[in-house]
Amino acid sequence: MALPIIRTLISVSLNKSSHFQKPFSGYSISVVLFSSSTTTQPKPSLYLRDHLIEKHGFSPELALKAASSLIYLRDPGKCDSIISFLKDSGFTKSNIEQAIRRMPGLLYSSLENTIKPKFKIFHELGFSNNDVADIVSVDPWILTRSVADGIAPSLSVLKTVLGSNADVIKLLKTSSWFLKSDLEKTMMPNIEKLRSYGISSSQIVSYVFNFPRFFLHKPETIDQFVKRAEDMGLNRKSKMFLAGIRMLGSMSEENWELKLKLFSSLGFSEGDILRTFRKTPPVFAVSERKIKKVTEFLLSRKGIDISFIINHPVVLICSVEHRLKPRLQVFHVLESKNLPSRKIGFNTLFKIPEKQFRKKFVHPYLKELEKASIPVVGL
Numbered sequence: 001m002a003l004p005i006i007r008t009l010i011s012v013s014l015n016k017s018s019h020f021q022k023p024f025s026g027y028s029i030s031v032v033l034f035s036s037s038t039t040t041q042p043k044p045s046l047y048l049r050d051h052l053i054e055k056h057g058f059s060p061e062l063a064l065k066a067a068s069s070l071i072y073l074r075d076p077g078k079c080d081s082i083i084s085f086l087k088d089s090g091f092t093k094s095n096i097e098q099a100i101r102r103m104p105g106l107l108y109s110s111l112e113n114t115i116k117p118k119f120k121i122f123h124e125l126g127f128s129n130n131d132v133a134d135i136v137s138v139d140p141w142i143l144t145r146s147v148a149d150g151i152a153p154s155l156s157v158l159k160t161v162l163g164s165n166a167d168v169i170k171l172l173k174t175s176s177w178f179l180k181s182d183l184e185k186t187m188m189p190n191i192e193k194l195r196s197y198g199i200s201s202s203q204i205v206s207y208v209f210n211f212p213r214f215f216l217h218k219p220e221t222i223d224q225f226v227k228r229a230e231d232m233g234l235n236r237k238s239k240m241f242l243a244g245i246r247m248l249g250s251m252s253e254e255n256w257e258l259k260l261k262l263f264s265s266l267g268f269s270e271g272d273i274l275r276t277f278r279k280t281p282p283v284f285a286v287s288e289r290k291i292k293k294v295t296e297f298l299l300s301r302k303g304i305d306i307s308f309i310i311n312h313p314v315v316l317i318c319s320v321e322h323r324l325k326p327r328l329q330v331f332h333v334l335e336s337k338n339l340p341s342r343k344i345g346f347n348t349l350f351k352i353p354e355k356q357f358r359k360k361f362v363h364p365y366l367k368e369l370e371k372a373s374i375p376v377v378g379l
Helices: 004-009 014-020 026-034 046-056 060-069 077-088 093-102 104-108 111-124 129-138 140-144 147-162 165-174 176-180 187-196 201-210 212-216 219-231 241-250 253-266 270-279 281-285 288-299 306-311 313-317 320-336 346-351 354-371
Strands: none
Touching: 046 060, 046 077, 060 093, 060 104, 077 093, 077 104, 077 111, 093 104, 093 129, 093 140, 111 129, 111 140, 111 147, 129 140, 129 165, 129 176, 140 176, 147 165, 147 176, 147 187, 147 201, 165 176, 165 201, 187 201, 187 212, 187 219, 201 212, 201 241, 212 241, 219 241, 241 281, 253 270, 253 288, 270 281, 270 313, 281 313, 288 306, 288 313, 288 320, 306 313, 313 346, 320 346, 320 354
């Protein structure tokens, strides 16, 4: 079924996502084509390998990997100085091994010009030795960035947005590449723009943790997402506005087309799809497999048809095994015994928070549920 209006509104150019793609390099191909097949690579220094094992307790595998990357290093004293500095800076053996495994070349870096200045700026901004160890061991390439033009301003932006060093550390443990981006040209303008739409700081911070790459789009790209969302009827004042533009930023044109076809095949009209987008945009991020699984399960139950799913699309986000199936089991037992006295609607049954569901529909009827062999441990 063709959905021309929505396709027109959400025509996403794949070229505009090039911000996150590595440029093609023809040089690497020319090297392959013209390199001599007789060229031999220098062998790793067995002396350096043995030195790292005997003096620093490296595993044979890690020592060989480091030695293979430092084939021209003749004096292991440089490695010793860097490892000693890391130990004195609060790095555990595990921190050091993790950093070297990710970036063996760290052992060949300039201690005075490359490593120490980065540690200094972290400390000046209030980060402890443990904080620095946690960040650097996850992504030692951070140490290759400029202090003045890279690390310092990026850390300042993150601290301003998140409010504390603890939250900055929490973010960088999973998204250390924030320190490799110019946040003053991407993240800050995007956050200021979102705030101007009335989106709360708490919601923005939550999205920074859950969808960090969204904030690294170019500001003009965010403007395009906003226009598309508004063209589909999503109001800036809606609580779903940020979810909507974030979802648009995560989908390619191909994936959007597939979702349109999927919803159409389930019986959604174009109007239904637009309402679903305005009401529950995260549904569009759910995989095709899960949407089909949830739909098939619900339509196999008595009293539920496709109109229920169209009117309550949030159920497509729910887990069949952990929410829908066990709650329907409870529902059928209670319904057969005319409990509770007030009728339960499917929408309430599926949407109510877990703690509230147990309090209202499980704990008061434990005997009835146990007699019906309904497992209540996980409910």
